[in-house]
Amino acid sequence: GVKESHQMTIFRIIAAILHLGNLKIQGERDGEVCSISSEDEHLSSFCSLLGVEHNQMQHWLCHRK
Numbered sequence: 001g002v003k004e005s006h007q008m009t010i011f012r013i014i015a016a017i018l019h020l021g022n023l024k025i026q027g028e029r030d031g032e033v034c035s036i037s038s039e040d041e042h043l044s045s046f047c048s049l050l051g052v053e054h055n056q057m058q059h060w061l062c063h064r065k
Helices: 003-019 042-050 055-062
Strands: 023-027 031-038
Touching: 023 055, 042 055
Parallel strands: none
Antiparallel strands: 023 031
16 A cells, blocks of 8 residues: 555665675774775665765764764
8 A cells, every 4th residue: 555656765765775784894993993895785785775975975974973
């Protein structure tokens, strides 16, 4: 009973969440700092599915503020 356009939106969000779970986050300095490779294919897929900027998402996934 869900419209096809809504189904595609739901599937896009679920796919993005699954890609987010596959990100490789490298910890540095005893866990004080972390980083994500700019060439991580899962980050690229996540950003394209949700329409967010790659650099901004890479930054904010590693910073608390």
